[in-house]
Amino acid sequence: MTEVAHSGPDPLALLPEIFLLAGAITALLTGSFLARQRQWITRVIAVVALVASAAAAAAALGAPEASVYEGSYTVDAATGGARLIVAVSALLVILLGRDELKGTDRESEHHVLVLLASLGAVVLAGTSDLLVLGVAFLLASVPLYALIGMNRTRGGAEAALKTYLLGALLGIALLLGVTITYGLAGTTDYAGLASGMATAPGAAVAVGLLGIIAGLMFKAGAVPGHFWVPDAAQGAGTASAAFATTVPKVGGFIAAYRLLDAVHGTVNWPLLIAVLAALTMTLGNLAAYTQDDPRRLLGWSTVSQAGYLLMPVAVAGSVPLALPALLVYLAGYAVSNLAAFAVTAAYPDRRTLAGFQGLGSARPWHAGALVVSLLSLVGTPPTAVFLGKLTVFTAAWDGGFWWLTVIAALNTTVSLFYYLRWIAPVFRAAGPDTPGAGDFSPRPWAARTAVGAAFLILVIGLAAGLAWAALAGAPHS
Amino acid sequence: MLSLIIVLPLAAAAVLAGLPRLKDSAARTVFAATAGVETALAVGLWAGYRDPGPGGLAYEERLRWIPNVGSSYHLGVDGLSLPLLVLTTVIFLACAVYDWKSRDRVRARSALFLFLETTCLGLFAAQDLILFFLFFDLSIVAMYFVIAGWGHGDRARSAMKFFLYTFLGSLALLVGFIGLYLGADPHTFDIPELAAANAFRGNPAGGFVLAAILLGLAVKTPTVPFHTWLPPAHTDAPATGSAVLAGILLKMGTYGFVRIAMPLLPDAWRAWSPAILTVGILSVLYGALVALAQSDLKRMIAYTSVNHMGYILIALGAAGAATGAGSTIRATAVTGAVTQMVSHGLITGALFLLAGVLQDRAKTYDMGAFGGLATPAPKFAGFFAVAAFASLGLPAFSGFIAEFQIFAGSIGAVPLTAIALPGIVITAALFLRALQRIFTGPVKGRAEGFTDLRPAEMLSAGSLLVLSAVVGVFPAPLLAAITPAADAIVSLVRR
Numbered sequence: 001m002t003e004v005a006h007s008g009p010d011p012l013a014l015l016p017e018i019f020l021l022a023g024a025i026t027a028l029l030t031g032s033f034l035a036r037q038r039q040w041i042t043r044v045i046a047v048v049a050l051v052a053s054a055a056a057a058a059a060a061l062g063a064p065e066a067s068v069y070e071g072s073y074t075v076d077a078a079t080g081g082a083r084l085i086v087a088v089s090a091l092l093v094i095l096l097g098r099d100e101l102k103g104t105d106r107e108s109e110h111h112v113l114v115l116l117a118s119l120g121a122v123v124l125a126g127t128s129d130l131l132v133l134g135v136a137f138l139l140a141s142v143p144l145y146a147l148i149g150m151n152r153t154r155g156g157a158e159a160a161l162k163t164y165l166l167g168a169l170l171g172i173a174l175l176l177g178v179t180i181t182y183g184l185a186g187t188t189d190y191a192g193l194a195s196g197m198a199t200a201p202g203a204a205v206a207v208g209l210l211g212i213i214a215g216l217m218f219k220a221g222a223v224p225g226h227f228w229v230p231d232a233a234q235g236a237g238t239a240s241a242a243f244a245t246t247v248p249k250v251g252g253f254i255a256a257y258r259l260l261d262a263v264h265g266t267v268n269w270p271l272l273i274a275v276l277a278a279l280t281m282t283l284g285n286l287a288a289y290t291q292d293d294p295r296r297l298l299g300w301s302t303v304s305q306a307g308y309l310l311m312p313v314a315v316a317g318s319v320p321l322a323l324p325a326l327l328v329y330l331a332g333y334a335v336s337n338l339a340a341f342a343v344t345a346a347y348p349d350r351r352t353l354a355g356f357q358g359l360g361s362a363r364p365w366h367a368g369a370l371v372v373s374l375l376s377l378v379g380t381p382p383t384a385v386f387l388g389k390l391t392v393f394t395a396a397w398d399g400g401f402w403w404l405t406v407i408a409a410l411n412t413t414v415s416l417f418y419y420l421r422w423i424a425p426v427f428r429a430a431g432p433d434t435p436g437a438g439d440f441s442p443r444p445w446a447a448r449t450a451v452g453a454a455f456l457i458l459v460i461g462l463a464a465g466l467a468w469a470a471l472a473g474a475p476h477s
Numbered sequence: 478m479l480s481l482i483i484v485l486p487l488a489a490a491a492v493l494a495g496l497p498r499l500k501d502s503a504a505r506t507v508f509a510a511t512a513g514v515e516t517a518l519a520v521g522l523w524a525g526y527r528d529p530g531p532g533g534l535a536y537e538e539r540l541r542w543i544p545n546v547g548s549s550y551h552l553g554v555d556g557l558s559l560p561l562l563v564l565t566t567v568i569f570l571a572c573a574v575y576d577w578k579s580r581d582r583v584r585a586r587s588a589l590f591l592f593l594e595t596t597c598l599g600l601f602a603a604q605d606l607i608l609f610f611l612f613f614d615l616s617i618v619a620m621y622f623v624i625a626g627w628g629h630g631d632r633a634r635s636a637m638k639f640f641l642y643t644f645l646g647s648l649a650l651l652v653g654f655i656g657l658y659l660g661a662d663p664h665t666f667d668i669p670e671l672a673a674a675n676a677f678r679g680n681p682a683g684g685f686v687l688a689a690i691l692l693g694l695a696v697k698t699p700t701v702p703f704h705t706w707l708p709p710a711h712t713d714a715p716a717t718g719s720a721v722l723a724g725i726l727l728k729m730g731t732y733g734f735v736r737i738a739m740p741l742l743p744d745a746w747r748a749w750s751p752a753i754l755t756v757g758i759l760s761v762l763y764g765a766l767v768a769l770a771q772s773d774l775k776r777m778i779a780y781t782s783v784n785h786m787g788y789i790l791i792a793l794g795a796a797g798a799a800t801g802a803g804s805t806i807r808a809t810a811v812t813g814a815v816t817q818m819v820s821h822g823l824i825t826g827a828l829f830l831l832a833g834v835l836q837d838r839a840k841t842y843d844m845g846a847f848g849g850l851a852t853p854a855p856k857f858a859g860f861f862a863v864a865a866f867a868s869l870g871l872p873a874f875s876g877f878i879a880e881f882q883i884f885a886g887s888i889g890a891v892p893l894t895a896i897a898l899p900g901i902v903i904t905a906a907l908f909l910r911a912l913q914r915i916f917t918g919p920v921k922g923r924a925e926g927f928t929d930l931r932p933a934e935m936l937s938a939g940s941l942l943v944l945s946a947v948v949g950v951f952p953a954p955l956l957a958a959i960t961p962a963a964d965a966i967v968s969l970v971r972r
Contacts, residue, residue, distance in 0.1 A: 394546065394655045405652060412648055465541075466541060466543075
């Protein structure tokens, strides 16, 4: 979208985004002409586009920071991280949804929408201009409504409606916020926001920022924009649910980080974000506690994870560790959440926690993948989210929010309750009253994705530190 | 060398986990052989150990891990960690021997115990806070599965309680570690660097950081009032699980005090020492009194652990107390504390293995269900009596050496700690009473038809008791390793 709106010096700077867009268009056109049983071709197109996008993003990592298209888009570590996380996540979504969608009449549409929503999330993360932010919000949201409602069940329809209403409301808030901020600052370019707003009345600045943040919290699945998340996780198709609880977050959090970093020192937004973080993690954890449907449990768990993800956003611009912490946590969270969803996708008929009784002895690898992903969501070393938790806790404390670190640590303990409620039955022998009675016949692709993602969790947990040092240059020996 | 010792059990566990068709006999051979090799390696480690001097480390290894937050894969051994490393390998070897006849999912159990061994060894060798935390958390995860998978009674609930309490403790620990990291300049998680920097000198924030670390370690140790997870976890864990839990995992807490809390936050430790002493004295007296009131043998042993860990806390608190004698007396207390860690591991490990025999034969730990057991099971009675006498601190056993030094040092530094002395008398009383109820008098209840100890049970529990006696009669080599390190700790705390 953006690359047509502006003429820029270096179109290749947006190569990862171009791959996503090209993939979406190709898949859309191809899908329209294909017979239903040959729609797998669109899956191949999507996979190729995502792999190409990830490869281009990886190749661009470590390059010097650049502002392209007249400052409306920034290519830096945050954008690079977003591109990579989004592409790999979308790839995992397509793999875990392969069995669910193969041969259905909505297969090609699903892939097109995944690619478009991924593009929206990346643009959301990379933009440094309020107008592009508005466009990216729509690009990331509209495909999402369709994805959630696509399998046409009652739950899916309700979830889609809820998502749509909340998205429309908070989208308007975002656009209103953009308008007010533009009016106050006289520019939509992030680089000029802080100086432009220096003389503006604080209350007006706060209203403008609040509107934008409210919109981004919808994407991030954080308070106050979180109501759609558990319904989408439970009601949508498994692949769509996995996508909706993972990829939009990447865009939402990095966009919030970038904007708040740019308006550093205007109003006291760090405290607001810190309070939102505390509310989000507490609410998500308490609500997840009583859930019996694994996917609804995961939905509320992603709300609580959004709370931890807000911690580095609260200290944006004041702590050097904030941005790496956000990226590390996002990467770890994305892989962990998708691994857990992949397990539910492998056993789609088991919709209660008790249904997983006996998985440990029947399918030890899948049980292992589930345990690794859930322990990662808890934040046990050496998993990916542990590294994320370590860095976001440190960043928040370093920025002065030590109380938030303590609340987050307490919340982590609470979260252990419900993750264990799922782990415990897995290693119990299946009883005669177990739904599905211990006969575990998995959907193969989803199961393989789960195991692969679980390995990725451990690899990120053990090696991400070294990769990070290689990219950023180590301050310590 | 250190990495090899740590990774070998993990590799063996991976092999066991990856071979689903392995026979039970092969799996238990792998477990026992690995545990044996580990013990040999650890003994070799000790044989080649030369005191590296204050603040120095033997067998040091350091690799880049998460350099951007100043965390590295940093291993090293000194007089504090070396005895615990050897203790760990010995306890696991005893467990491998003890479970030789077990038929309950041998492959998975062996893999789990080998994994657990890696976490324990890694923790005692770690010289980096994040690495320490990694092994600390993984040991909790592994022990959760041991209790939930092979326990008895209300095992799911006990395992959950264990996990939640100790995990909460570990998060408090993590918060404290982050505080240490942010306090140091340049920021680092490296333990020797932090000890050298002493970043919280004269900084009141050190008190809060120490509070978080103390909370985390106190839950793990456990001390009153954070001990409530321990009795159910012990009661419902399998015998070998209890032996590892009491023998090794509890030491992670007390080891954390001497490795992290004391040398890294000396000002705060001195300021907090009255509170630490109070908690230690309370743990000693409360643990002993509650143990006296138990009718369940395993719960009784569990509460004596609270009592025995209290002695360690008293010694370490006394070493930091502001008043009283010079550094030699304090070093005696710290040496006693570390000796007590080893001694308690050996003796309580043996006690829990022997208590497991009751569950195995009679499916109960209730002391009232037995009587005159010495008649049908004389060997069992003999072994248990030896273990009980060792545990109550009889001379010629390691417990005496440890407690004598603890009290000599503590009372020398803080005379008030003498009020904990009745703890020893109460422990003596409760063990004698337990012996009397179970083993003496006419044969009755579940004691009828009780089969005596099998060779594997005698070998495992017996070797732990022999080691305890060796330390008790000939403590010089152990003390020679510990004393320089204890001196170094005391000089770090008094700086």
